[in-house]
Amino acid sequence: MPSSTDASINQAAAQAQLKKVKKQKVLLMGKSGSGKSSMRSIIFSNYLARDTRRLGATIDIDLSHVKFLGNLTLNLWDCGGQEAFMENYLSQQRAHVFSNVGVLIYVFDIESRDVERDLATYVNIISALGQYSREAKVFVLIHKMDLIQSTNREAIFNQRVAVVRRKTAEAVAILHKHQPSPSSLSESEGGIDLDMHLFATSIWDQSLYKAWASIIHDLVPNLGVIETQLASLGVAIDADEILLFERTSFLVVSRWSSHEGDRNPYGDRFERMSNILKSWKHTCSKFTGTPRNAEQFTEFEYKMGPTFSMFVTKFTANTYILVAMPPGEARFNSAKLNVAAARPWFKFLDGPPVSAGPPGQIPAGLGGYSNEMGGMAAEA
Amino acid sequence: MENRQRLEQIDSGTMPDATAQQQPAKGAPRLLLMGQRRSGKSSISSVVFHKLPPNETLFIESTARIQKDSLSSFMDVQIWDFPGQIEIFENSNVTFDIDAIFGEIGALIWVIDAQDDYTESVARLHHTILNLQRSYPQINIEVFIHKVDGLSDDYKFDIQRNITIQIQDELSDQGIDNAPVNFHLTSIYDHSIFEAFSKVIQKLIPRLGQLEAMLTNLCRTCRFEKAYLFDVNTKIYIATDNTPEDMSSYEICCDFVDVIIDFTEVYGSWPRTQQWRDRLEGEPWDQPLEDQVACDRAEAGMILSDSQRPIMLREVDRFLALVAIMKEGSYDKMPQINMNVDVVVKGLEEFFRITKQKNIVEPTIMKGPGRPLQGGR
Numbered sequence: 165m166p167s168s169t170d171a172s173i174n175q176a177a178a179q180a181q182l183k184k185v186k187k188q189k190v191l192l193m194g195k196s197g198s199g200k201s202s203m204r205s206i207i208f209s210n211y212l213a214r215d216t217r218r219l220g221a222t223i224d225i226d227l228s229h230v231k232f233l234g235n236l237t238l239n240l241w242d243c244g245g246q247e248a249f250m251e252n253y254l255s256q257q258r259a260h261v262f263s264n265v266g267v268l269i270y271v272f273d274i275e276s277r278d279v280e281r282d283l284a285t286y287v288n289i290i291s292a293l294g295q296y297s298r299e300a301k302v303f304v305l306i307h308k309m310d311l312i313q314s315t316n317r318e319a320i321f322n323q324r325v326a327v328v329r330r331k332t333a334e335a336v337a338i339l340h341k342h343q344p345s346p347s348s349l350s351e352s353e354g355g356i357d358l359d360m361h362l363f364a365t366s367i368w369d370q371s372l373y374k375a376w377a378s379i380i381h382d383l384v385p386n387l388g389v390i391e392t393q394l395a396s397l398g399v400a401i402d403a404d405e406i407l408l409f410e411r412t413s414f415l416v417v418s419r420w421s422s423h424e425g426d427r428n429p430y431g432d433r434f435e436r437m438s439n440i441l442k443s444w445k446h447t448c449s450k451f452t453g454t455p456r457n458a459e460q461f462t463e464f465e466y467k468m469g470p471t472f473s474m475f476v477t478k479f480t481a482n483t484y485i486l487v488a489m490p491p492g493e494a495r496f497n498s499a500k501l502n503v504a505a506a507r508p509w510f511k512f513l514d515g516p517p518v519s520a521g522p523p524g525q526i527p528a529g530l531g532g533y534s535n536e537m538g539g540m541a542a543e544a
Numbered sequence: 545m546e547n548r549q550r551l552e553q554i555d556s557g558t559m560p561d562a563t564a565q566q567q568p569a570k571g572a573p574r575l576l577l578m579g580q581r582r583s584g585k586s587s588i589s590s591v592v593f594h595k596l597p598p599n600e601t602l603f604i605e606s607t608a609r610i611q612k613d614s615l616s617s618f619m620d621v622q623i624w625d626f627p628g629q630i631e632i633f634e635n636s637n638v639t640f641d642i643d644a645i646f647g648e649i650g651a652l653i654w655v656i657d658a659q660d661d662y663t664e665s666v667a668r669l670h671h672t673i674l675n676l677q678r679s680y681p682q683i684n685i686e687v688f689i690h691k692v693d694g695l696s697d698d699y700k701f702d703i704q705r706n707i708t709i710q711i712q713d714e715l716s717d718q719g720i721d722n723a724p725v726n727f728h729l730t731s732i733y734d735h736s737i738f739e740a741f742s743k744v745i746q747k748l749i750p751r752l753g754q755l756e757a758m759l760t761n762l763c764r765t766c767r768f769e770k771a772y773l774f775d776v777n778t779k780i781y782i783a784t785d786n787t788p789e790d791m792s793s794y795e796i797c798c799d800f801v802d803v804i805i806d807f808t809e810v811y812g813s814w815p816r817t818q819q820w821r822d823r824l825e826g827e828p829w830d831q832p833l834e835d836q837v838a839c840d841r842a843e844a845g846m847i848l849s850d851s852q853r854p855i856m857l858r859e860v861d862r863f864l865a866l867v868a869i870m871k872e873g874s875y876d877k878m879p880q881i882n883m884n885v886d887v888v889v890k891g892l893e894e895f896f897r898i899t900k901q902k903n904i905v906e907p908t909i910m911k912g913p914g915r916p917l918q919g920g921r
Binding site for chain 1: 597599600603733792793795796799800803804806807808809810811812814816817820824829833834836837838839840841842843844845846847848849850851852875
């Protein structure tokens with residue numbers, strides 16, 4: 165352990181580095197029946213995909229505050245998609261709805277009969293957004309992909325992506341013409357440049373987790389600190405991969421892979437793990453009869469002979485951690501102890517009172533502990 | 545032998561391109577899936593034997609000819625999926641070789657769509673049972689009252705009672721009282737279909753009682769609440785201990801196996817580099833990886849937050865895994881439990897070695913004078 169003075173200096177630095185509670189306005193928009201509320205319920209309220217059938221239409225705007233980790237609150241504006249509401253958002257409530265937006269999530273129903281009309285609405289929304297919150301990030305989800313036969317999915321998605329991109333560019337161009345803003349003019353001839361991402365999603369598979377993990381990824385405060393801490397932990401315990409999940413949604417907050425872990429051919433493994441663990445949580449809640457939002461499991465260990473070992477465990481109050489590592493009994497046990505010992509270094513995830521220990525790196529003592537433990541156990 | 549030859553004739557005659565490449569071992573039990581059109585037979589076999597996600601069964605086309613599948617696991621099983629429009633017993637165009645179809649059968653699974661009008665299906669089932677009872681009274685008839693998801697419990701049981709009474713009344717009118725007919729309520733959207741298949745398969749396992757006794761014994765010594773022996777690929781359980789059946793324990797164990805399979809695929813199915821291995825086997829470990837592990841097979845454990853109940857899994861062989869729900873707070877005793885489980889796993893291996901061997905030896909004995917293995921005795 166570093167000396168106490170070091171610790172206090174580091175602590176002060178950490179305090180300066182760690183940001184306070186952050187509120188983010190997230191707009192969830194799209195045509196009525198496109199599945200906005202369903203996905204929100206699955207991600208944040210632990211609904212099962214099939215339970216979403218029970219959801220009725222959202223009337224006007226359904227405001228919810230989702231606490232994500234200790235120091236991020238999502239102000240989720242689930243905007244009912246019926247045309248009357250849409251017109252209202254674009255006219256009377258325009259400033260109210262579209263100002264200070266952090267993220268716009270726009271949902272397209274792939275099965276929609278009237279694509280032209282959907283796109284026209286989308287263009288209007290983008291214009292309004294460009295007018296009031298030009299910093300906002302835009303995520304476009306092409307939803308209900310499960311209704312397309314799997315062989316055609318990619319082609320249809322790409323086609324739709326091209327259309328949406330073209331329309332967005334048009335909307336941005338018009339916006340630019342009507343409201344030339346000095347700041348954007350000076351930048352480049354492109355003017356307002358939208359930070360836009362597109363995803364193909366379905367509530368029936370892991371694609372939903374991929375999209376949402378990417379949405380929240382940019383919103384998580386102190387991500388840099390989390391990443392460096394995870395990396396030091398990973399090196400110290402000899403892991404191949406570490407994933408950090410948010411407790412309720414099981415979205416991947418951050419991850420680290422060793423050089424070897426990076427060779428994993430399964431590029432979709434992060435959202436897949438979210439999906440697996442979340443449905444496992446459902447299974448547990450069904451078995452125990454405890455509410456879905458309650459904590460369901462504390463510990464999950466799996467050792468696959470001489471191939472690999474892994475464990476998932478409750479980490480900080482708001483997170484779970486998954487560690488995949490090389491096989492070996494001694495290595496496994498010391499890794500578990502070390503992960504437990506590293507908890508205080510991630511305390512800041514539970515904010516808002518910033519009380520993190522020395523950030524940046526795990527002290528050398530921890531690494532030494534690992535080897536020492538391992539050596540002892542290996543001898544025994 | 546005659547059966548087999550005739551069977552091959554059927555294969556080459558009425559359905560030339562049916563999966564002829566498979567020549568399963570003689571004596572492999574056969575499961576026949578029959579029922580009305582669109583009752584869900586192909587969906588069932590795709591979900592159970594090919595791991596198709598249930599919602600993708602929407603895209604399955606109607607079956608036009610007999611689909612044969614074989615499941616090679618701890619026991620080889622053939623699954624024949626009959627198109628609903630084929631009438632085996634009254635068909636003027638094609639005469640089916642009844643003996644070839646039913647000769648080696650393990651069980652006939654009759655699928656009834658519970659969300660549809662089932663009068664015709666029940667009538668056909670009745671007809672089929674009558675025909676079978678005459679020549680093949682030993683065949684188990686398993687009736688799957690299918691697509692019961694979305695039906696209320698009361699309604700489900702009403703249907704089951706209706707069908708059971710109808711069939712039994714008509715059979716006893718014909719003087720058949722103890723026909724081996726069983727009824728199961730199933731759906732591909734939950735675990736019921738796997739549970740039903742488990743029951744069907746268990747009846748085909750030689751010396752099931754012995755297996756069950758081993759598991760019961762394990763449960764007693766380790767204070768397990770419930771233990772299952774799973775066929776990992778299909779999530780069918782082939783044996784359990786003698787405590788009362790409990791659907792919810794089966795479900796959680798089933799899903800536990802699924803989670804483990806997924807983890808294995810993501811992290812355990814690709815080769816690591818030599819450098820990785822060299823580093824792990826060097827200082828300070830100085831041991832090959834194989835010696836660094838306590839158990840050379842997959843083992844897993846997890847603890848439910850509610851009442852601290854652990855669930856454990858241990859791989860038995862390539863096909864089978866032992867899954868058990870443990871008593872509250874007994875995770876600390878894991879080392880002792882592991883030793884007990886080791887013993888049982890060895891016992892199970894022995895069991896399957898012996899029963900497998902029997903399957904192989906029998907035909908050689910039957911074949912006649914040579915008797916290479918048993919010669920002198």
